[in-house]
Amino acid sequence: MLTGALTSPGRGMFFSTRDLAPGDRVAAWERTLSQVFVNLEVAVDGDRPWAGELAAERWGALQIATEVFGPGTILRGAGSVAADQRTHILVRQQLDGDALLLQDGRMAELVPGRLAFHDARRPFRIVLPRRQRARILMMPRALLRLEEAQLSVLSGTVVDEAGEGAVALLLPSLCGLLEEVTRATTARREQLARVAAEILATVALEQVSRRPTSALWERITVSVRARLGEPGLAPQDIADQHGISLRYLHRLFQLHGTTVNGWVRMRRLEAARQELAQSGPAHRSIAAVAARWGFTSPSHFSRTFREAYGMSPMQWRSAAEADARSRC
Structure with missing residues (x-):
């Protein structure tokens, strides 16, 4: 039975469906999960026996719960999101058995030793x-110190010890620390929970850093291409346009092997080179082409063009015209 609500640090609760009539179990289990986490729906196969047990405690901003349940499905649908304003981040760490977590078009296959983040906002x-x-584990989204775009990358992804970098080092420490929280004295549990939350934030950042969002990258690069002619286009303008921090913008371009300014410069040069190759009496002067693609100084444009392509803009235009004549 339900023995408590998580209203204050250290206050715990336990719930089991075992003493309930089979016909009452689904509604009671759904109600309990929704109270402890966020509004959820539960579905089970009526022909298969099942039972659910949930133990939970809250220490500071971090809530730690252990769930025993299955077979069945736990759903947070669009209606539940609209009706329930809680926007916490949840982390599911598989201890025994397996589970599939689906969010944002991704599927995390969870087995013991793996965990996955999911976002109650969606x-x-x-x-x-x-x-x-x-x-x-459930915590306020601010505790991870990530941008919303980063959180959308994080949801529905698997984190395990087989990963590279900090994750491979931190995940065993996190698992051991969470076990220690359950065994520690009351005086130490909140301190350990704070450390666990910090490790989770580091793991989340490392996971995001290794998985740049292709959708966000596509949106940013398409919009930047449309703004190449703006001489004052700066990284901060791009970050503001897409609602992300300047730091995350630089990190996103770094993960694609370039820098913001370097990527913009190369796209401007490519566009200018294409225009210079166009033949005909109506073509623009080299200075006009440079200005059209965001270069404020013709001399700087010529120098940058030569560094990139090994010839001046004039030489490139002449070579392109000669090639066009030879094909006539």
Whole structure:
């Protein structure tokens, strides 16, 4: 039975469906999950036996729960998101059995040793093919210190010890620390929970850094191409346009092997080179082409063009015209 609500640090609760009539279990389990986490819906196969157990405690901003449930499905649909304003981030760490977590078009296959982030602000589904046990951590989204665009990259992705970099080092420490929280004295649990939250934030940042969002990259590069003619176009303008921090913008371009200014400069040079290759009496002067593609100084344009292509803009135009005549 439900023995408490998470209203203050250290206050715990436990719930089990075992003493309930089979016909009452789904509604009671759904109600309990929605109270402890966020509004959720539960579905089970009526022909298969099941039971659910949930133990949870809150320490500071971090809530730690252990769920035993399955087979069944846990759903946070669009209606639940609209009706429930809680916007926490949840982390599912698989302890026994397996689970599928689906959010934002991604599917995280969870087995013991893996965890996945999911965002209560958007719909998600957790499919449990058999009875399983998992630890669920819930925290305010601000605790991860990530931009919204970064959080959308994070959701529905698998984190495990087989990863590279900091994740491979931090995940075992996080798992051990969470086990220690359950065994520690009351005086130490909140301190350990704070450390666990910091490790989670570091793991989340590392995970995001390794998975740049293709959709965001596409939106940024398309918009920048449309603004190449703006001489004053700066990284801060681009970041503001897309609602991300300047730091994240630079990190996104770094993950694609370039810099913001370097990428803009090369796109401007490519566009100018294409225009210079166009033949005909109506073509623009080299200075006009440079200005059209955001270069404020013709001499700087010529120098940059030569560095990139090994010839001056005039030489490139002459070569392109000669090639066009030879094909006539």
